Amino acid sequence: MSTVDTTPRELPSEHAQLRTASHGKAEVHLVRVEREGPVHHISDYTVSSAIRGDLDRIYTHGDNATCVPTDTQKNLTFSLARDGVGTPEEFGLKFGRFMAAEWPQIVTGGRWQVMKVEWDRIVGDQGPHDFSFVRRGKEERHAVVQADGGDLRVVAGLKELTVLKSSGSAFVGYPKGTYTTLPETTDRIMSTDVSAWWEYNTLEADWDGIFASVRHIILAEFAERFSMALQNTMWAISSRIIDTHPEINTVRMQCPNNHHFVVDLEPFGQDNPNVVFYAADRPFGDITAEVVRTGTTPSDLAWGTIPSFS
Ligand SMILES: O=c1[nH]c(=O)c2[nH]c(=O)[nH]c2[nH]1
Numbered sequence: 001m002s003t004v005d006t007t008p009r010e011l012p013s014e015h016a017q018l019r020t021a022s023h024g025k026a027e028v029h030l031v032r033v034e035r036e037g038p039v040h041h042i043s044d045y046t047v048s049s050a051i052r053g054d055l056d057r058i059y060t061h062g063d064n065a066t067c068v069p070t071d072t073q074k075n076l077t078f079s080l081a082r083d084g085v086g087t088p089e090e091f092g093l094k095f096g097r098f099m100a101a102e103w104p105q106i107v108t109g110g111r112w113q114v115m116k117v118e119w120d121r122i123v124g125d126q127g128p129h130d131f132s133f134v135r136r137g138k139e140e141r142h143a144v145v146q147a148d149g150g151d152l153r154v155v156a157g158l159k160e161l162t163v164l165k166s167s168g169s170a171f172v173g174y175p176k177g178t179y180t181t182l183p184e185t186t187d188r189i190m191s192t193d194v195s196a197w198w199e200y201n202t203l204e205a206d207w208d209g210i211f212a213s214v215r216h217i218i219l220a221e222f223a224e225r226f227s228m229a230l231q232n233t234m235w236a237i238s239s240r241i242i243d244t245h246p247e248i249n250t251v252r253m254q255c256p257n258n259h260h261f262v263v264d265l266e267p268f269g270q271d272n273p274n275v276v277f278y279a280a281d282r283p284f285g286d287i288t289a290e291v292v293r294t295g296t297t298p299s300d301l302a303w304g305t306i307p308s309f310s
Contacts, residue, residue, distance in 0.1 A: 024050030132223030257285025
């Protein structure tokens with residue numbers, strides 16, 4: 001058996017000296033769900049923690065005796081969020097104070113950055129929804145006009161319409177086998193960045209009105225219909241768009257499944273009754289669908305250059 005010598009030893013340098021150093025975990029994305037009866041409130045924070053202090057020997061000697069791991073700092077981000085996050089300022093202060101109190105011999109300073117993004121409650125067919133939200137301010141509206149000779153085609157769309165529901169979504173009944181580890185769930189967070197494009201069969205339409213209606217259908221179906229899978233929600237949206245708007249023949253959607261994992265806080269002596277989630281940015285489920293009006297075919301001219309659809 002080969003052994004590795006992990007005894008710290010100095011790596012000397014003739015001319016170099018360590019001037020500043022820090023280490024931490026950057027961009028821990030957490031979502032916290034607060035339940036007030038049937039009404040949910042969500043907080044979405046991306047937190048970066050880094051400590052300064054007695055860290056020199058980690059670099060110069062390979063001596064990790066003062067190296068509070070970046071992984072520990074990530075765990076703490078979730079643990080400190082268990083009983084509430086408050087404002088970004090409050091959470092940053094809480095984190096900084098905790099680190100200094102927990103490792104007074106090591107941590108003499110640090111940097112805690114907390115980014116909060118805002119979500120608005122979705123207003124569906126039935127009014128403001130209890131547990132479905134839309135991200136403020138990232139969304140894009142698009143139109144692509146293609147001409148060939150006298151032939152003109154209009155495709156409209158939206159991108160980056162980010163939505164999240166903290167309940168009302170299940171995923172069960174899928175094939176199980178050697179490589180299945182995903183547990184079935186009848187209550188999960190579902191979140192996606194909706195990309196939707198639709199082809200008009202006319203050159204004269206109430207463009208603004210139809211855009212507003214399509215956007216409403218996306219939000220209302222996402223919020224108010226129980227979802228058996230993201231695919232099921234995409235069908236509900238696309239088919240309702242076609243049934244509602246005779247001017248539209250084809251709807252294409254691409255939706256990432258932005259996974260939210262319940263963080264195991266048990267190692268830190270805390271329970272986690274679906275309160276603190278790790279919002280993973282990758283990998284993501286990549287779900288696409290093209291839905292057409294029965295008896296019609298999408299125009300190659302119209303769709304030839306529409307991006308981001310595989
Ligand atoms: O809505 C979902 N659709 C899937 O195809 C899928 N696959 C998976 O692992 N989770 C989910 N969720």
